[in-house]
Amino acid sequence: MPEPQANQIIVTKNGSYVVSGTVPLSIQTIQPNGAGESWEWVEGQKLEAKALYALCRCGKSGSAPYCDGTHTKIGWDGTETATRETFEQQKTVLAGPTLTLDDARPFCAAARFCDAVQNTWDSIPETADPEARARVIHQATRCPSGRLVVRNTVSGEVFEPTLEASIGIVEDQPEACSGPLWVRGGIPVVSQDGEAYEVRNRVTLCRCGHSSNKPFCDGTHTEIKYQDGISTAPK
Ligand code: FES
Structure with missing residues (x-):
C-alpha cells in the first residue's frame, strides 16, 4: 500500500x-x-x-x-x-484587565466577527465585565485568519479554538x-x-x-x- x-x-x-x-x-x-x-x-x-x-x-x-x-x-x-514574518513578529498588543489581544493586521480576511455588537478593540478595556470578556473570546476565536488571538492577561493562557x-x-x-x-x-x-x-x-x-x-x-x-x-x- x-x-x-x-x-x-x-x-x-x-x-x-x-x-x-x-x-x-x-x-x-x-x-x-x-x-x-x-x-x-x-x-x-x-x-x-x-x-x-x-x-x-x-x-x-x-x-x-x-x-x-x-x-x-x-x-x-x-x-x-x-511577508515571511511570523505572527509574533507582526503583532501589536492591546492589554485589558482580564484579556490581552494580539493583533496581526496583515492577516485580516474581513470576516468581521470582531465588529459584532461592539468591536473587539473597544471591548478589551472592559473585559473585567464577564459579558464583554465572553464576547471578546467569542469574536477572536471565530476569526478565521488568525489575525486576532486573545489570551488571559494574568496567566497567559491562549484561547485558541x-x-x-x-x-x-x-x-x-x-x-x-x-x-x-x-x-x-x-x-x-x-x-x-x-x-x-x-x-x-x-x-x-x-x-x-x-x-x-x-x-x-x-x-x-x-x-x-x-x-x-x-x-x-x-x-
Ligand atoms: S482577497 Fe481573495 S479571497 Fe479574500
Whole structure:
C-alpha cells in the first residue's frame, strides 16, 4: 500500500493550491446575528477530497472550488507578496484587565466577527465585565485568519479554538459573496519557492485572485463581491 501523504498545501506559480493528505473539505458559511453582523460559523456540504487535489487560486475556475486550469488561459499573475514574518513578529498588543489581544493586521480576511455588537478593540478595556470578556473570546476565536488571538492577561493562557486539520470553503452570507480558503488545524502552506510559511492553527488563503497579500486573503473579495458559483446560503 502506498504511504499516506502528509497534509500540505503547495502554492504553485501563477496557478492552483495543490493539497495533499486527503485533507477534508467543506463549505463554511458565515451566519449573521439579528443585526446582520458576522456571528457564527455553520458547516455545510462536505466536498470530495482525494489524496491529492487542486483548488482554484485565480478566482475564475468554472468548477470552483477546484482548479480547472483557467489560470493558464487568462495568464493570471499569482505572485506571492506576503511577508515571511511570523505572527509574533507582526503583532501589536492591546492589554485589558482580564484579556490581552494580539493583533496581526496583515492577516485580516474581513470576516468581521470582531465588529459584532461592539468591536473587539473597544471591548478589551472592559473585559473585567464577564459579558464583554465572553464576547471578546467569542469574536477572536471565530476569526478565521488568525489575525486576532486573545489570551488571559494574568496567566497567559491562549484561547485558541480546537480545529481539525481541514479546509473550509468560505461563503459570506452577510456580504452575499464568497470568501477565502479557511485553512485549519496547522496544515503547512508551502510557497512556490519551497519555503513554508509559519504553520498556524488558522489562516485564510485568497481564492478570488485579487488579494494584495498573496497567498493570504486580505479581504478584497468583499469589495469585488467575489462569487464562486456555489450558493452563499448555508447547506
Ligand atoms: S479571497 Fe479574500 S482577497 Fe481573495
